[in-house]
Amino acid sequence: MTTRTGETIEIDTLIIGAGQAGVAMSEHLSKLGVPHLVLERNRIAERWRTERWDSLVANGPAWHDRFPGLEFEGDPEAFIPKEQVADYFVAYAEKFNAPIRTGVEVKKVERNVDRPGFTIETSEGLIEANRVVAATGPFQRPVIPAIAPKTEGITQIHSAEYRNPDQLPEGGVLVVGAGSSGVQIADELQRAGKQVHLSVGAHDRPPRSYRNRDFVWWLGVLGEWDAEAMKPGTEHVTIAVTGAHGEKGTVDFRALAHQGITLVGLTEAFNNGTVSFKENLVENVNRGDKNYLDLLDAADAYIERNGLDLPEEPEARNMLPEPDCMTNPVLELNLAEAGITSIIWATGFAVDYSWLNVNAFDEAGKPAHQRGVSTEPGVYFVGLPWLSRRGSTFIWGVWHDAKHIADHIATQRKYSAYRDPSQL
Numbered sequence: 001m002t003t004r005t006g007e008t009i010e011i012d013t014l015i016i017g018a019g020q021a022g023v024a025m026s027e028h029l030s031k032l033g034v035p036h037l038v039l040e041r042n043r044i045a046e047r048w049r050t051e052r053w054d055s056l057v058a059n060g061p062a063w064h065d066r067f068p069g070l071e072f073e074g075d076p077e078a079f080i081p082k083e084q085v086a087d088y089f090v091a092y093a094e095k096f097n098a099p100i101r102t103g104v105e106v107k108k109v110e111r112n113v114d115r116p117g118f119t120i121e122t123s124e125g126l127i128e129a130n131r132v133v134a135a136t137g138p139f140q141r142p143v144i145p146a147i148a149p150k151t152e153g154i155t156q157i158h159s160a161e162y163r164n165p166d167q168l169p170e171g172g173v174l175v176v177g178a179g180s181s182g183v184q185i186a187d188e189l190q191r192a193g194k195q196v197h198l199s200v201g202a203h204d205r206p207p208r209s210y211r212n213r214d215f216v217w218w219l220g221v222l223g224e225w226d227a228e229a230m231k232p233g234t235e236h237v238t239i240a241v242t243g244a245h246g247e248k249g250t251v252d253f254r255a256l257a258h259q260g261i262t263l264v265g266l267t268e269a270f271n272n273g274t275v276s277f278k279e280n281l282v283e284n285v286n287r288g289d290k291n292y293l294d295l296l297d298a299a300d301a302y303i304e305r306n307g308l309d310l311p312e313e314p315e316a317r318n319m320l321p322e323p324d325c326m327t328n329p330v331l332e333l334n335l336a337e338a339g340i341t342s343i344i345w346a347t348g349f350a351v352d353y354s355w356l357n358v359n360a361f362d363e364a365g366k367p368a369h370q371r372g373v374s375t376e377p378g379v380y381f382v383g384l385p386w387l388s389r390r391g392s393t394f395i396w397g398v399w400h401d402a403k404h405i406a407d408h409i410a411t412q413r414k415y416s417a418y419r420d421p422s423q424l
Helices: 020-031 046-050 082-095 180-191 215-221 253-259 281-306 395-417
Strands: 009-016 036-040 100-102 106-111 118-122 125-134 155-158 172-176 196-199 262-264 267-271 274-277 332-334 340-345 379-381
Touching (some): 009 020, 020 036, 180 196, 180 253, 215 281, 253 262, 379 395
Parallel strands (some): 009 125, 036 100, 125 379, 172 196, 172 340, 196 262
Antiparallel strands (some): 274 332
16 A cells, blocks of 8 residues: 555554454544554455344344444344444444545565564555554454365355355255354254254353343443453353344253254264264253353342342243253264255354464464563554453453553553653
């Protein structure tokens, strides 16, 4: 990216990515008077528009899942559709005239050897920047496990490619992964008339609403959003939550089974058209139930401790009977005999920083940082899970993380601008 005279653009801070993380960073840097530029290879909040299924809504209510400076229009208790979420970030960026350039891809970032800062190669030329903020988020590269079968006649897509039931061929579907994406997709497919098998791993499943409060409120007052590290043993535990059915949308795997979805354990292997599952379905469902009940206990204790006048909800503790797929778990399944013609891999994402050629990663290739301030001076990360707390990947959490990083940048600029008396 060059000027008309062919000169390289120089800027104090370059932000890469204009999703929620990039927009939040730009707002805070603007307030602090830090000259910066945001580059986005597509459109603002593109992943909300084109890398999510059609019916997706935010997993938290509108009053919670937003930046402090702008409310969503309409009912604050509503769960906002994905297109409106993307429009929200566009409007937010316009609100403070964010210096965002879309349609520009960053190809390489390298530290300068003989002078301060970094040289950034983009699809439109070169940029020189003192600091670089990687705001590309955690959903960069869809991950499909190596166990995926090579069987012909089976349509296989990642959840990032799924849009609606009509894109799949006739026949049943195996959904692998029971976090928020897998659960919501499996539910939608079953309601559309598909025969669905859902592979369930370790998970947490909070109540959507309990005693007139959404679970996001409960996690807030109980201090869970501000937890600074995962509890030991929960590194591979996903969260199953949905906003698709409003306040009645608690994910309940027993209810999904009674609805017609066949639950199976963790997907283990494929061999000659047969898929095998671990014998851990009951264990995984029971663990999710315990997480659910533990949160109800904590909420009840909070209400009693603080003398709150909130209606009791004893029916929330009622559990449906175990469905047949739990009492007689399926451990092997011949795909053809079961009529399964599609597999949806709701198996998460990996980051991709192949363009960031700096010393900011650990031995496993993950960003090495403290609250987003990386081990490479002048390089920052924002929008990653657990960047500073459990809430870091939520919209409001990203905003607070970005504020910390912006303050760090402003402080470093003050030190850089210092001149002793001999330099005046």
